[in-house]
């Protein structure tokens with residue numbers, strides 16, 4: 001069983017959408033509820049694609065100086081450039097990693113896609129090494145897929 005209970009988070013997002021809460025609220029709810037799952041989820045960042053840049057639109061956890069990331073830069077920008085989710089078990093092994101703090105050990109980026117379109121991504125930092133199993137990744141993808149429909 002994954003740590004993340006995605007069905008609860010998807011239900012909360014649908015509820016917010018039904019109450020006509022906007023994009024900002026939906027992204028904030030996703031960030032806060034994923035972080036609330038606790039370890040290995042340390043910090044959660046919602047970067048949305050604007051042209052050739054990812055802009056930080058919501059987060060929960062530690063602040064980051066990386067509020068704008070060009071496509072192709074870092075783990076986040078690589079996900080968009082390659083069209084592939086990124087599961088990095090040890091960030092110290094990644095050459096183009098953009099560090100936000102000294103404690104992060106691993107990172108998971110799951111793209112928010114609507115058909116062929118990439119809308120943005122859920123970026124998760126963990127203080128634990130290699131915590132994101134295929135089940136865990138699938139749970140995050142459920143949240144990303146819900147956002148793709150509701151945003």
Ligand code: SME
Nearest residue numbers: 064074075076097098100
């Ligand atoms: N580590 C990311 C940058 C974003 S911060 O983790 C919030 C990267 O390498 O793209």
